Amino acid sequence: MKYIILNIESWQIMITFNDVSKVYPNGTRGLNHINLTIHEGELVVIVGLSGAGKSTLLRSINRLIDISEGDIQINGQSITSASGAKLRRIRRGIGMIFQSFNLVKRSTVMRNVLSGRVGHHSTLRTVFGMFPKEDHELALDALARVNLQEKAYSRADQLSGGQQQRVSIARALAQQPQIILADEPVASLDPLTTRQVMDDLQRINQELQITTIINLHFIDLAREYATRIIGLRAGEIVFDGTPEEATDDVFSHIYGRPIHRDEVLGANAPGEDIVTVIPDASDSKVTSGEPL
Amino acid sequence: MNMMIEAPAAPKKYKKILTWLFFIVVLVLCSIQTEVTPYQLIRGLPQMGILLSEMFPPDWSYLPTIWKPMVETIQIALVGTMLGGLLAIPVSLLCAYNIVQSRLVSLPVRLILNLVRTIPDLLFAAIFVAIFGIGPFAGMLAILFFSFGLIAKLTFEAIEAIDPGPMEAMTAVGANKIQLIVFGVIPQALPYYMSYLLYAFEINVRAASVLGLVGAGGIGLLLDRSLGLFRYDRAAMIILLTLVIVLVIDYGSTVLRRKLL
Numbered sequence: 001m002k003y004i005i006l007n008i009e010s011w012q013i014m015i016t017f018n019d020v021s022k023v024y025p026n027g028t029r030g031l032n033h034i035n036l037t038i039h040e041g042e043l044v045v046i047v048g049l050s051g052a053g054k055s056t057l058l059r060s061i062n063r064l065i066d067i068s069e070g071d072i073q074i075n076g077q078s079i080t081s082a083s084g085a086k087l088r089r090i091r092r093g094i095g096m097i098f099q100s101f102n103l104v105k106r107s108t109v110m111r112n113v114l115s116g117r118v119g120h121h122s123t124l125r126t127v128f129g130m131f132p133k134e135d136h137e138l139a140l141d142a143l144a145r146v147n148l149q150e151k152a153y154s155r156a157d158q159l160s161g162g163q164q165q166r167v168s169i170a171r172a173l174a175q176q177p178q179i180i181l182a183d184e185p186v187a188s189l190d191p192l193t194t195r196q197v198m199d200d201l202q203r204i205n206q207e208l209q210i211t212t213i214i215n216l217h218f219i220d221l222a223r224e225y226a227t228r229i230i231g232l233r234a235g236e237i238v239f240d241g242t243p244e245e246a247t248d249d250v251f252s253h254i255y256g257r258p259i260h261r262d263e264v265l266g267a268n269a270p271g272e273d274i275v276t277v278i279p280d281a282s283d284s285k286v287t288s289g290e291p292l
Numbered sequence: 293m294n295m296m297i298e299a300p301a302a303p304k305k306y307k308k309i310l311t312w313l314f315f316i317v318v319l320v321l322c323s324i325q326t327e328v329t330p331y332q333l334i335r336g337l338p339q340m341g342i343l344l345s346e347m348f349p350p351d352w353s354y355l356p357t358i359w360k361p362m363v364e365t366i367q368i369a370l371v372g373t374m375l376g377g378l379l380a381i382p383v384s385l386l387c388a389y390n391i392v393q394s395r396l397v398s399l400p401v402r403l404i405l406n407l408v409r410t411i412p413d414l415l416f417a418a419i420f421v422a423i424f425g426i427g428p429f430a431g432m433l434a435i436l437f438f439s440f441g442l443i444a445k446l447t448f449e450a451i452e453a454i455d456p457g458p459m460e461a462m463t464a465v466g467a468n469k470i471q472l473i474v475f476g477v478i479p480q481a482l483p484y485y486m487s488y489l490l491y492a493f494e495i496n497v498r499a500a501s502v503l504g505l506v507g508a509g510g511i512g513l514l515l516d517r518s519l520g521l522f523r524y525d526r527a528a529m530i531i532l533l534t535l536v537i538v539l540v541i542d543y544g545s546t547v548l549r550r551k552l553l
């Protein structure tokens with residue numbers, strides 16, 4: 001794996017968390033005084049146990065979750081204080097990919113991708129489906145980037161899980177976003193399609209310089225794809241560094257316990273003294289060789 | 293440790309027996325109170341026989357006369373169902389808690405909807421005949437309100453059961469409320485809505501054929517007249533034609549609905 005070494009500090013600041021906390025109505029602290037700066041073009045992978053606050057952190061960026069304290073700035077604009085049309089304008093610059101794809105299964109792939117454009121047009125125009133020609137080209141281009149152009153007019157539910165997730169990536173791309181958020185994008189996919197989806201996300205990040213933030217629970221994937229890894233534990237950032245710095249010891253620290261087998265997808269398996277990876281036929285078949 | 297996971301005790305038999313006993317007592321009491329007894333049925337049987345024998349053979353020569361009112365009946369049902377169905381769309385969206393978070397909006401709308409649903413179609417027809425006079429317009433309005441209540445109720449329950457994922461995705465792309473509904477809700481709820489629309493149409497053809505009893509147009513007027521003149525052979529013809537029409541529409545709608553879902 002080769003990394004392009006970039007002087008991250010000189011890049012434009014994309015997302016800033018200023019002392020952000022989230023307390024859920026039942027008293028659970030989802031986020032605890034988070035301070036974080038993410039620069040343009042970074043591919044940040046957030047790791048942590050389930051319940052550590054990964055999803056809360058990600059969803060607070062486009063305000064699918066409202067934070068309790070602090071302020072979040074997107075490209076210099078506060079999304080925390082935005083409302084109405086201003087909030088929607090910030091949101092349309094942030095693409096989001098979900099674990100369960102969140103496509104309209106009965107609609108065509110094209111209509112799902114075009115739905116990423118609604119924030120750019122008047123209500124009347126979108127309600128009647130009168131997207132301009134450029135939007136259709138944009139949608140087809142987005143589909144081409146995830147190698148699904150030939151499926152444009154299929155119904156979404158005729159596609160496999162991996163293909164559906166790539167359609168949702170195309171929908172995010174159609175927004176022409178500055179940021180892409182991916183909340184456990186591969187958690188419901190098999191190892192092979194997991195790699196296709198992660199490769200797509202990485203390629204898009206590198207080619208289009210879209211700041212990408214991904215929640216993952218596979219530590220080897222995190223190391224392989226991230227330019228920066230952030231470790232969360234109990235709503236606090238307990239690690240923030242490069243993939244090289246994120247050793248097995250670091251992951252044990254993030255998780256507060258040794259790494260389990262199911263937290264490793266297979267490739268680049270960490271040291272045997274920490275992980276007891278039992279190699280079996282299905283695993284090695286999938287992970288040997290280069291990704292597609 | 294094993295003592296902890298003891299199998300739960302089987303429910304006692306007497307509960308079952310008591311439940312049955314309760315229903316039997318209620319049935320018997322109601323029957324006595326309202327004088328609805330098997331005795332009545334047996335006493336009425338000969339009369340029923342006479343009526344049936346007078347119905348046969350049906351008066352086939354009556355067919356050309358009833359054809360036009362029958363078509364009018366279907367038209368009343370069709371227009372009423374369509375308009376009621378259209379009216380049901382915004383109302384069912386306003387009723388759904390997953391679309392309109394504010395109970396201040398949903399609850400009053402639900403209340404009105406329930407009010408509409410408590411009024412039977414024939415009562416609607418009678419009311420509209422009093423307001424707009426005798427004729428198919430009153431019947432159409434009755435069908436409109438009846439199907440509105442039915443379709444709105446079923447549709448808002450279908451809307452509340454849709455997958456919230458696409459709605460979340462639409463929020464994330466920066467869609468406003470209307471765009472969220474058009475792109476995230478309607479594609480999911482549409483097949484259910486269409487199915488309920490067809491179902492309402494099925495029911496309405498039957499309902500529209502008795503609307504004439506209160507002067508609200510359609511075949512019911514002729515049915516009422518035939519019965520009043522003791523022309524049971526003509527009444528039989530009307531019933532026969534209605535049966536054929538209803539069967540054809542039921543079949544067509546069942547096939548269509550299976551395709552939709």
